[in-house]
Amino acid sequence: MSSIPTPNPEEARRILEERARAAGFDLVGVTDAEPLEEGGERLREWQDAGMAADMGYMHRPVELLSNPKKLQKSARSVVSLGVSYYPGEHPENEGGGRVARYAWGRDYHEVIKKRLFRLREELEEELGVRIKARGFTDAVPLLERSAAQHAGLGFFGRNSCLINNDIGSYFFIADLILDLELETDDPGTGTCGRCTRCMDRCPTGAIKAPGVVDARLCISYLTIENRGEIPRHLRPLVGDWAFGCDVCQEVCPYNKTKATKSHWPEFSAESGYGPYLDIVETLGIRDEEEFKQHFAGTPLTRPGRAGILRNCCVAAGNLKLTVAVPVLVTALREDSSPLVRSHAAWALGEFGNPEAMTALREAANREQDARCREEIDLALQGAVNEEGATDPDGTRGLE
Ligand code: SF4
Ligand code: SF4
Incomplete structure (x- = not known):
């Protein structure tokens, strides 16, 4: 050679x-x-x-x-x-945390x-x-x-x-x-024409101008790369996404008409975790070793254990997934990560049912982390206000 x-x-x-x-x-x-x-x-x-x-x-x-x-x-x-x-397309959601297609x-x-x-x-x-x-x-x-x-x-x-x-x-x-000279190709060309669907349909308004995505608002960033909180005002907009977001690709006419299934078996739903995370199961993962084993070989390890549980808390709260209340209560009580506890508090506040309220009140007496305490207080206030909103006397939430 x-x-x-x-x-x-x-x-x-x-x-x-x-x-x-x-x-x-x-x-x-x-x-x-x-x-x-x-x-x-x-x-x-x-x-x-x-x-x-x-x-x-x-x-x-x-x-x-x-x-x-x-x-x-x-x-x-x-x-x-x-x-x-x-x-392929996501099947109907039956209470799972939605996963972006690239990570199935x-x-x-x-x-x-x-x-x-x-x-x-x-x-x-x-x-x-x-x-x-x-x-x-x-x-x-x-x-x-x-x-x-x-x-x-x-x-x-x-x-x-x-x-x-x-x-x-x-x-x-x-x-x-x-380090090899190859004949080059012409640059790619094409146009969106007058279509603005992705900009109109992005749940958080993250596409600030054509081609300009503000990562601070993008669900994909917030649920994967982000190591901290999902900002409170954005949580309701995240919907059921637990890993990434495909909305701006789903609505794109090019994908609606051109997307054909991958030929690589490794990217099929069967070879990985598939289109939805089991929220209850995931929220029960308490240590890093178990997390690594559970998601080994898939892209879902990227946000880390606390990140994935954070996302599942938000999805559970948005879906009002009642079966997740007991695991959210346990996460609020026992999880070692303040990030998980604070998002569990938020999710329980979204339920506002007696089980959630009792857990939040107990946690308020026990929690040492300042940010978690703040989330617990806000969750309690939010739940009380919501009760008050349907109670003209404003007395029901004040017992
Ligand atoms: S990935 Fe989702 S949140 Fe991010 S720009 Fe696209 S639609 Fe918006
Ligand atoms: S949805 Fe697709 S075609 Fe339409 S503006 Fe967005 S990227 Fe362009």
């Missing part, structure tokens, strides 16, 4: 296409390794507006995030690959990484050269979507997702940065 990549760029591109398709990727595109200036500019504006919330990796310097050569000095091409994860199956990082590295090896064999490569999916701070748009995989929709004219937007993007 030579150490200098010399294959003809057109021929190398053809072989890449062939091998990537055989590996199961639905979309294949190539762009050069120059800085992604437009994407970098957009990222800078987004960061400056505070919309990246506390996602550490999104606060890294734009120069690093937008320049493939900062990730690999010898980079000459960026290969963008797309694979549909679309597992196995952890995509591992699944895709294996095929990416195999693809690199196959390219080396086929082209007879050693290729220096970095492969990643959603893990290295390159503006993946921007690179993919440059590589022709799609265009940016108003929901900020990359939309492909043939398969919509339910696809993962994976990249290989190579």
Whole structure:
């Protein structure tokens, strides 16, 4: 094998296409390794507006995030690959915590990484050269979507997702940065036309302008990356989402007409946790080890135990899931995480039934954490006010 990549760029591109398709990727595109200036500019504006919330990796310097050569000095091409994860539609909710479609199956990082590295090896064999490569999916701070748009995989929709004219937007993007020159593709084109459905239907109004999502309001961020509270005023808007949110993709006409089921069995509902979390079961997970075992190999480990339980509290409160009251009471009494206890208090306040009220009053006498106490007080006040609202004398809640 030579150490200098010399294959003809057109021929190398053809072989890449062939091998990537055989590996199961639905979309294949190539762009050069120059800085992604437009994407970098957009990222800078987004960061400056505070919309990246506390996602550490999104606060890294734009120069690093937008320049493939900062990730690999010898980079000459960026290969963008797309694979549909679309597992179908959610069945009717019978009291579960709704999971975004990309997380129904196995952890995509591992699944895709294996095929990416195999693809690199196959390219080396086929082209007879050693290729220096970095492969990643959603893990290295390159503006993946921007690179993919440059590589022709799609265009940016108003929901900020990359939309492909043939398969919509339910696809993962994976990249290989190579020190190999490949023929490049034209950038992706397309348009939302006059459609504004995603902006109109986003439950929290997170899409501030076409293509600009304020992570601080986005349910996807709030239920996955966010390590703290879900702000009180947003909790009712989160609805039954317990991991991520698909609303702005569900309403998109491109997905309604183009989304076809993933060919990768790893992304099917059967191979992972599926479309809904069992709220009662999840709220009963008390320690980290049990949590890791329970969700092993799925993307659902990402928010951590406290994060997932927090989300289940909010979903239970919004669904008024009466069967969850006993586990919420136990969580309020026993959970080691103040984050879980405070959200359990909020959820119990949403029920306001005698069992919930008794648990909240007991907790008020016992709770040491200041923020939890505040939540308990607010839950008690809210429940009392609600009773008062249907009680003209205002006496029922005052016993
Ligand atoms: S993921 Fe949900 S909350 Fe976030 S922008 Fe889309 S619709 Fe809005
Ligand atoms: S819902 Fe409409 S506006 Fe939003 S991304 Fe899809 S086509 Fe564009």
